[in-house]
Structure formats: structure tokens, C-alpha cells
Amino acid sequence: MKxxxxxxxxxxxxxxxxxxRGSLRLWLSVAGSTRELSAKLFSLDQGAIAITCRDVSLxxxxxxxxxxxxxxxxxxxxxxxxxxxxxxxQQRGSLPLDxxxxxxxSRPVPAPAVTPRPARPPIPLDELKPVLDGEFEPVLDRGVLxxxxxxxxxxxxxxxxxxRIFCYGAARPDSIFEIGSVTKTFTGLLLAQLVEQKKVSxxxxxxxxxxxxTVAKPDGPEITLLDLATQHSGLPRLPDNLYPLKDPSDPYAxxxxxxxxxxxxxxxxxxxxxxFAVRGWRRANLITASI
Numbered sequence: 353m354k355x356x357x358x359x360x361x362x363x364x365x366x367x368x369x370x371x372x373r374g375s376l377r378l379w380l381s382v383a384g385s386t387r388e389l390s391a392k393l394f395s396l397d398q399g400a401i402a403i404t405c406r407d408v409s410l411x412x413x414x415x416x417x418x419x420x421x422x423x424x425x426x427x428x429x430x431x432x433x434x435x436x437x438x439x440x441x442q443q444r445g446s447l448p449l450d451x452x453x454x455x456x457x458s459r460p461v462p463a464p465a466v467t468p469r470p471a472r473p474p475i476p477l478d479e480l481k482p483v484l485d486g487e488f489e490p491v492l493d494r495g496v497l498x499x500x501x502x503x504x505x506x507x508x509x510x511x512x513x514x515x516r517i518f519c520y521g522a523a524r525p526d527s528i529f530e531i532g533s534v535t536k537t538f539t540g541l542l543l544a545q546l547v548e549q550k551k552v553s554x555x556x557x558x559x560x561x562x563x564x565x566t567v568a569k570p571d572g573p574e575i576t577l578l579d580l581a582t583q584h585s586g587l588p589r590l591p592d593n594l595y596p597l598k599d600p601s602d603p604y605a606x607x608x609x610x611x612x613x614x615x616x617x618x619x620x621x622x623x624x625x626x627x628f629a630v631r632g633w634r635r636a637n638l639i640t641a642s643i
Contacts (some may be wrong), residue, residue: 365451445600477511488520497521554578570622586624591615
């Protein structure tokens with residue numbers, strides 16, 4: 353019979369997750385014995401360091417763990433020589449992810465703190481391109497916008513009626529981007545405008561802005577617009593009826609208002625207590641960008 357040390361999956365593991373839109377270097381650091389394991393996940397290209405993994409388990413040759421902070425999970429099978437893991441990463445779909453054992457002590461360290469340079473004086477729009485070209489040159493040559501990454505950036509500027517579009521990497525002036533959580537900024541601005549116009553108030557219950565009869569009145573305090581704007585609503589990061597995904601490359605394409613209303617009808621709009629709100633502080637609220 354093999355000893356715990358021989359069976360252990362503890363150590364440093366590295367792999368690359370190909371998302372279809374690019375690749376992400378991942379690093380997994382596992383500690384403990386077969387009976388009690390812990391793990392931290394590093395997404396090196398995103399600057400995400402030491403994300404806590406939960407429910408880390410080794411069942412025979414099967415390693416599994418959850419990553420609640422990003423809504424992901426991993427299931428992998430150890431090779432006979434215990435030097436590689438072949439498995440699948442689950443996060444809004446399923447992607448293959450193979451990990452290879454690394455030398456002891458090779459865990460990545462956080463990047464040193466960046467000392468910002470003093471702010472430059474305002475640059476006239478007609479003089480901006482050479483400045484941007486110089487700023488982007490290093491990452492175009494060997495960084496996140498180099499040709500092999502497929503990455504791209506578009507910067508749009510508007511000054512006194514003059515419009516300029518600057519493109520770098522694989523991006524073009526007509527490229528379509530998935531702007532994701534940037535919509536929270538737009539939604540927050542619209543909410544502020546509506547409050548200033550006295551069309552809504554921050555303490556207004558969300559239920560009153562939904563179609564009549566969508567959600568039953570809860571027994572207790574209700575989720576308000578302020579709760580949504582400050583991410584204190586306690587709503588889950590994603591609705592449970594989003595899955596199974598019809599198209600993992602565009603997970604929201606087939607999700608519309610009726611599905612959101614159906615989810616809210618089941619979930620309810622009662623405001624959670626403080627303990628639950630603290631746990632939900634970092635969660636993104638789908639409804640925030642939907643009202």
C-alpha cells in the first residue's frame with residue numbers, strides 16, 4: 353500500500369486555460385495530506401493571487417475543488433506517475449484544463465507594487481496618438497497585446513465635437529466588445545440622474561418597479577434600489593435558471609426579461625440580514641443591469 357506521501361497531490365501545479373478568446377496561465381498550490389487538503393488558485397494573467405479553493409478532495413485518483421469567488425470548479429484525474437492532472441474547468445461552461453506538477457518552491461509571487469508616475473498635464477486631442485503609441489509599444493511587442501495573444505484595445509475620445517478612435521493589437525475601429533461589468537457604471541449614472549429628477553428614490557423597493565404581480569410582497573424588509581447599487585441585495589451572482597447554457601461563448605444571448613422575472617418570483621426580494629449581506633458584498637447582481 354502506498355504511503356500518504358506517495359499518494360499526496362500536495363505541491364505546485366501549472367496549466368493554461370484556453371478560453372476560445374485567449375489563454376490564461378493558471379497556477380494551483382495544494383497543501384496538506386490526502387485526508388485534509390487545502391488549495392489556492394492563481395490566475396497569473398489576470399493578477400488574481402491566492403484565490404481560496406473550497407471542498408478540496410482527492411478521491412482515489414480524482415482531484416476536485418470549488419472556487420466560490422469566481423463561480424468555478426475543477427475535476428481532474430492524476431496520472432500514474434502523479435506528475436500531471438487531466439481534467440475540466442467549469443465556469444459558465446466546460447473547458448479542458450490539464451495541470452503539470454512543478455518543482456518545489458516555485459510558487460509565483462505577487463507582482464511588486466506599482467508606483468504611479470506623476471500625472472501629465474492635459475494633452476490636446478491632436479497630439480494624443482504619439483503619446484498613446486509610446487505607452488502601448490511595450491505590450492504590443494511582448495505583452496498582453498502581442499500578436500500571439502489576440503488581445504486588443506480601442507480608445508475613443510471626444511473633445512469639443514472632435515472624435516478620435518485609437519486601436520491597438522487585434523482590435524479595429526468597428527470591433528465589438530463584451531463590456532461586462534462596465535454596464536454597472538452606466539446603470540449607476542442613470543440611477544443618479546433619475547434620483548436627481550425625483551423620478552425614483554434610493555429607498556424605493558425594487559418590487560414596485562417590476563411588472564405588477566411579478567414578485568410577492570415579502571414578510572420583512574425589501575431589496576431597494578440602494579441595495580442594488582451598493583451590492584447589498586444578497587441576490588446570487590447569477591440566476592439559477594441561466595443553466596444549462598445554450599451557447600457557452602455567449603451565455604446571456606438566450607436569457608431575457610421573462611426568465612429574469614421567473615427567477616425573481618421564486619427567489620423573492622426580501623433583504624437579507626447583515627451577515628448575509630456581508631457575504632454577498634462582492635457579488636455582482638444581474639438585476640442591476642436589467643432594470
